[in-house]
Amino acid sequence: MTTDTDQAPQVILTGGEMLAWSDLRTEEPTDSGPLGALAAHVVPAGTRVLLAGPHEPAFLDRLTHAEVTCLLRSRLDGVALAEHAADRSVRVVVGGPAGLPPDETYDVIIAASGLGPVESIEGTRLGWDGVLAVLADRLRPGGTLLLRMDNPVGLHRLVGVSAWYTARKDDQWTVDGVLDADHPANLDQVRRRLTDAGLTPGASFAGYPQPEAVTALIATGELDRETSAGLLDAVLHNACSDGYADRSVLQDPARLSGDALHAGLATALAPAWVVLARRGPLSVTELTDLPVALVRTGPVDIGDIEVVATGQGWHWQVTPPSVRAETAAGPAYRDLGVLAGPVPPGRLLRTLLLDACLRQDLDRLRALLSGYARWLDSFAVDGRVAGAVALSGMDNVVVVDGERFAVLDPSWQATEPLSVDVALARSLWRFAAALLTGGYAHPWPSTLDLAGLTVVLGGVAGRELNRATVRVAVETEAAVAAALGGLDPTGRQKLRDELDALEPNSPPPGPRSYQQLYEAWLRQREELSRIQALLRWTDDLITSRERALRRADAMIKMLSGSVSFRLGRLVITPARWARRAARALKRRLRKSLNQRVMRGEQQ
Secondary structure, three states: OEEOOOOOOOEEEOOOOEOOOOOOOOOOOOOOHHHHHHHHHHOOOOOEEEEEOOOOHHHHHHHOOOEEEEEEOEHHHHHHHHHHOOOOOEEEEEOOHHHOOOOOOEEEEEEOOOOHHHOOOOOOOOHHHHHHHHHHHOEEEEEEEEEEEEOOOOHHHHOEOOOHHHOOOOOOOOOOOOOOOOOOOOHHHHHHHHHHOOOEEEEEEEEEEEOOEEEEEEEHHHHHHOOOOHHHHHHHHHHHHHHOOOOEEOOOHHHHHHHHHHOOOOOOOOOEEEEEEEOOOOOHHHHHOOOOEEEOOOOHHHOEEEEEEEOOEEEEEEEOOOOOOOOOOOOEEEOHHHOOOEOOOOEEHHHHHHHHHHOOOHHHHHHHHHHHHHHHHOOOEOOEEEHHHHOOOHHHEEEEOOOEEEEOOOOEEEEEEEEHHHHHHHHHHHHHHHHHHOOOOOOOOOOOOHHHHHHHHHHHOOOOOOHHHHHHHHHHHHHHHHHHHOOOHHHHHHHHHHHHOOOOOOOOOOOEEHHHHHHHHHHHHHHHHHHHHHHHHHHHHHHHHHHHHHHHHHHHHHHHOOHHHHHHHHHHHHHHHHHHHHHHHHHHHHHHHHHHHHHHHHO
C-alpha cells in the first residue's frame, strides 16, 4: 500500500489500480441528483461511510456530516475526488475491494454506480457476488447498504436504437445481459442475492429515465399500487421526455413509461433499481421515513423535490427550500418554495383526454374540456388568470373524483396575468399538438391543422375561440417555454420558428422516435396522396373545359362558312349600319338642342 503524495496526500494506492483510466466521462461535474438526496436520507450525522465505486465529486457534498472513505479503481478519479474534498477529511482508496484497510467496518456503504465498477480489471476479479460479499462483510451490525442495479431489459434498452449486445465502448470489457448468471436480472433476484450475503432487503426504488442519469426515483411499492396516480404519470412522462430529448429512439419513451405505469409494469421496466439492505432486522421507521419519490428538474441549484407519505396522503417537500428568483426577465418562472402542501390525488387530465380521443368518446371529452374551462373561469379576475393556474396545461392538472380539477405542481408561475381565452387556447393548442404530431386517433377530420383543431377543441369546451386568439396563445407558449428553459434570444427565436413550423404531419418535438417518424411519414404520404388526387381532379376539369372550348370553336368556324350564316350576315350587316347611323343622328340632334337651350339662357 502506497500514498500518492505527488498529487494528493489523501489518495492511497493499494495495488491493482488503473492508472490511465477514468470512470467519470462527463466534461463538467454534474449534480448527484435523487441518488445523492436518497443517500443523505440514509446517512446519519457522524457515521462512517464507504463510497464504493465511481461517484460524482458533488456526491460528497451531500455527506459533509459524515466521515467518508472512497473506494475507486481509477487513480485519475481518486485525485479529482481528493482535490474536490481537500478542505474535508475524506480518504480515497484506489484499487480493488481487497485493498480496503483490514478490520475496518462502516455504518453505511453506498454503491450508487453498481458493483461492476467497484473492482479493478488490473487485480483479481471477484465477480458480482464476490464484491457483494466483501461489502457485506464490511458492514457493521445494523449498517445499511445502498445499491444500484441496472435492469438488463429496462426501458432504456427497449427504446435504444442500437442493440445492447453490439456495444463496443472502451469501458465495456464485458457486455452483461440476462444470460449472465453472475449478475441478477430482476429485482427479486437482487433481493435474493442480498439475503444470501447475510443482509435483509428493505425499501427499493425505480430509477428513470436512464441508469447512468437517474433524475427520478420512485418507491417500487407505490409504483406498483398507484398505477393511475397523476403524480407518478407526470413524473415518469417528464423524466423520460427530458432524459431523451433530441435523442434517436425506437419509440417514445415517455409514452412507453406511461403505458407501463398503467399496466403495473413500471417497476419491472425501470432502467435501474436502487435497493436498501440492512445487516440485521429492519425497523418500522426505516420503511416509513423514506420519501415516496425524489425528483430532480431544472438547474442544479434549484433544490431537491421530494414527495413524502403522511397520514393525509402525499405531500410535497423541497430541500433546501427554494428562493424565488428574479422574474422580470420573462413571462414565467419557477418558485419551488410553494411546494409545501399536499399533492392533489387524481388522474392526469392529459391522460384522460387522450384515452377519450382514442375511444371516440365525445361525451367524455365534452365533460372534461368544459369542466376545465369552467375551472379556469373560477380563478379569473376581470377576465384574466394569474399564478400557477395561468400556466396549468393538460399535463399539469389532475382530475379529482372525476369532477374537480387541481394544479399538480404549482411551482410554475406566470409573471403577469393572462387572458382566460389565451390561457385556455394555449393549453388546448399544446394538447392538439401532442394529439396530431403524436399520431393519436381522434374523432375529428384529419384535414384540420393545429389552429383549426384548437378552435374545435374550444368549441367542445363551450368557448368560441378564433385563429387570432390561437396565434396569441402560440406566441405565449413560445415565450413561456423559453423563459422556463432559460433560453437566450437565439434559442427563443429557434423555438418560436419550431412551433410555427409544426404541422399535423410533423413528427412530435423531443426524442426522435423512429416509430413516430414512421407515423409522420405515413401522414405525409396520405397528405401527398390527397393533394395528388386534387391535382388530378383539377387537371381533368381543365382538360374537359379545354375540350369544350375546342368543340365550340370548331362549331363557330363550321357555322361561319355555311350559306345560312352568310345570308344572315347580309341581312344583319345593313341593320347594324342603320342602327349605328341612327345613334349618331340622335347624338347630333341632342347636341344641337343643348346648344340652343344654352344660347336662350344667355339671352
